[in-house]
Structures are given as structure tokens and as C-alpha cells.
């Protein structure tokens with residue numbers, strides 16, 4: 001890696017904390033060794049050494065996104081605090097190239113007695129913005145934080161969510177080259193989380209991101225490489241999937257021990273595809289507490305949007321098959337997503353689409369009308385209303401917050417102009433789930449578990 005392309009260089013980095021068993025030991029440790037030396041004796045330590053991090057070597061290229069994973073207390077924050085310069089290393093060195101901003105500790109860098117406005121000014125100045133830049137960007141920072149009149153209250157009156165909003169708003173506006181974000185802190189309500197993730201994804205196009213999370217799905221969706229730390233030791237640094245899979249395996253093994261892997265897998269039972277299908281667990285899933293209950297929030301016409309404006313999306317609803325707008329959806333049941341738009345100019349080949357995103361902004365599923373109307377476009381005249389309806393079985397969703405982007409373009413799948421794209425037009429929240437694993441649950445035709453004699457050969461179904 002050439003030196004101009006390096007954002008972060010870490011060599012032999014370690015941190016040793018001194019642990020004192022009694023309050024007086026700290027004073028003894030300060031005084032006694034000096035006395036012992038004066039008396040020509042070997043000084044006796046009054047503390048224990050605890051290595052929170054040992055021998056970390058890492059080089060991060062500009063533009064890379066690095067995930068940091070590890071169980072609680074493994075040394076992730078210790079490492080990142082040394083990267084940010086808020087904690088002095090016991091050994092080794094950290095070199096950063098560029099402006100670094102962090103969201104690592106709740107309220108860090110804020111003076112609780114000062115107002116949000118003053119703290120914004122102080123923080124932004126510390127991070128290198130000039131007075132003129134702070135004045136110019138203040139309204140945008142306040143709009144990002146969106147905490148209303150609290151911006152002029154002392155931050156000691158803030159809820160933890162308000163702290164995070166303000167801190168994130170500042171780091172999003174300081175032109176950082178390197179961002180250090182603990183995902184556990186970057187949570188607020190669903191709208192704010194999507195806003196943060198949108199910012200992080202756009203930041204990742206130009207900047208370097210160090211991202212700590214316990215959620216390997218979030219790490220997999222965002223990071224190029226991962227550093228796995230356990231009990232202060234670097235276990236592995238490498239490609240995201242490989243390290244996350246190894247980490248998951250180690251977590252399971254730590255919980256339940258490891259066992260031998262079966263050498264020959266039993267043959268899969270043959271599935272009779274001619275049978276009419278339904279999800280055999282459907283009745284089960286419909287019953288509480290197994291049901292995947294999803295709360296749907298109203299279309300937000302104020303959500304951020306872009307496009308040429310030849311047409312504007314005026315509404316989006318999730319409905320049941322009787323066309324009734326739904327406030328609650330049950331995962332696995334049929335739904336209709338209706339998207340309505342007002343055309344302000346003639347559209348020759350309109351395409352309407354949607355994408356459902358999880359809280360990290362990762363697209364989970366989506367579709368558009370292009371292929372269904374290939375060769376027979378629905379021409380929409382100026383002044384007409386265009387309406388699209390997507391009928392599908394709502395996948396079962398893991399618990400969490402989701403948002404739906406809706407969009408209207410004109411042209412073909414590969415060559416079109418975007419007339420209107422609304423980000424986070426609809427939000428929904430999966431409250432309870434019956435999903436075992438993954439980003440979404442598909443309607444399963446059957447699950448068969450059999451015990452019997454192992455067969456030598458398997459014929460494909």
C-alpha cells in the first residue's frame with residue numbers, strides 16, 4: 001500500500017490498565033516505589049496489570065470500511081479510543097492520515113452545562129471547522145439532529161437519544177476523512193437510524209470507516225474487512241464473511257462446546273413437487289406468540305426525495321387483498337403495495353418500483369414493474385394519475401425497523417430517468433417473529449425430519 005493511500009497505520013498496539021484492589025493502593029503505588037528505591041530495595045507493585053489489548057497490527061487503506069467485532073469486554077473500545085487519541089497506548093503506535101471524528105461514547109466531548117448550540121460550536125471547532133464554517137453549517141446540523149427547541153437547552157437535560165442525534169449530526173458535518181462509529185450508539189428511532197445509515201453509506205464512498213457492532217449482519221452488509229478481538233488478543237483480520245463466520249462459530253462453541261461434524265450427511269427425503277403447496281406451519285405461525293406481527297406506519301410525504309419531477313409520487317400503502325390499507329401486517333400473509341403518482345408530463349415507459357431496507361439501509365427485497373410491461377408500456381399523459389400495485393406474500397421478517405423506498409422512472413431497466421424517488425417513504429416495524437435465521441423468511445413448502453437407516457445413494461428429486 002503506498003503511503004498516500006493509507007488512512008490508518010497501527011503497529012504493536014497494546015493497552016495495559018493497572019487494577020488496584022483497594023483505594024489506598026493507588027497512593028501506595030505512587031509513594032512506596034520511590035521510598036523503596038531511596039532505601040535501595042526492590043519496589044513492590046501495589047497493582048495488578050490487565051492487558052485490555054495486545055499487539056495489534058493493522059493498516060487501513062483510504063476508503064476502506066473496517067468492522068471491529070468481539071464479545072463484551074474484548075477490547076474493541078480500548079482499541080478505537082487509542083485510534084481517536086482519547087486513550088494513550090501502553091505500547092506500539094497509531095498513525096492516522098486525515099481528520100478523524102468519532103461516535104464512541106455517549107456524551108463524550110459534550111459539556112453537560114452548555115446548550116446543544118454551544119456544544120455543536122465547541123465540538124465542530126475541536127474537529128477543525130472554522131467559525132465561518134460552523135456558522136454556515138449550523139442550521140444543517142440542527143436539522144440533522146432534529147431535536148427542536150432542545151438545541152438551546154443544556155445537554156444535561158437531554159435523553160440518551162438526543163445526545164446521539166446531536167453527536168451524530170456534528171460528525172456528519174465536519175468533513176471527516178476517518179469516522180469511528182460504535183453502532184450500539186448510532187441508534188435512535190427508525191427514521192433517525194435510516195438517516196444515519198444513509199449518511200454512513202454515502203460517507204463510505206469517499207471516506208474511511210471503522211465500525212464496531214455486535215451485529216454480524218450489519219458488519220457483513222457494510223464492511224470490506226473485519227478485525228476480530230477476543231480478550232484483548234487479535235484473533236483474525238481478514239475478509240468480512242470469513243472472519244464473521246469464524247467468530248459466529250467461536251461464539252457458539254464458547255456457549256455449547258464443539259462436537260464432531262457428521263462425515264456423511266443423511267440423504268434428503270424426496271419431495272413430491274406435484275402436491276398442492278402451502279406452508280405447513282401457517283396455522284401455527286398465525287397463532288400468537290409465534291405470529292410475525294408487523295406494524296406499518298403511514299406514508300411520509302415529507303421524506304427526502306429526488307428526481308426530475310416530471311411525475312411525483314403522492315402516496316404508498318400496504319393493503320390487504322380487499323384493498324383495505326393495513327396498519328398491521330402478518331408476515332407470510334398476502335399483501336398489496338400500492339404506489340400512486342401524479343404525472344406532470346407525458347411518460348412513455350413509466351417504471352414503478354420499491355425496495356425494502358433494513359435498519360442499516362441494506363436492501364432486503366424489492367421489485368419493479370419493468371419486466372411485467374416489457375414491450376407494452378403503460379403510457380401516462382400529463383395530468384393523469386399513475387398507479388402500481390404489487391401483490392405478494394409478505395416475507396416473515398426478523399424483529400426490527402424497516403423502511404421502503406418508492407420510485408418512479410421513465411425508460412428501461414438500464415436506461416431511464418428518475419422522475420421521483422422517495423427514500424424511507426413508508427416505515428414498518430417487525431414486533432415479534434417466528435424466524436429462525438436470515439434477513440427474511442420465505443414461505444417454506446415443507447420441512448421434513450426423519451430418522452432411519454442411512455442410504456448409500458441419493459437420487460435427485
Ligand SMILES: Nc1ncnc2c1ncn2[C@@H]1O[C@H](COP(=O)(O)OP(=O)(O)OP(=O)(O)O)[C@@H](O)[C@H]1O
Nearest residue numbers: 017018050052070071072073074075076077078079
Ligand atoms: N479504565 C479502565 N481500567 C481498567 N480496565 C478497563 C478500563 N477500561 C476498560 N477496561 C477493561 O478492558 C477490557 C476491554 O474493554 P473495552 O471497553 O475495550 O471492551 P469492548 O470490547 O469495547 O466491550 P463492549 O462490547 O462491552 O463495549 C474490559 O475488560 C474492561 O473492563
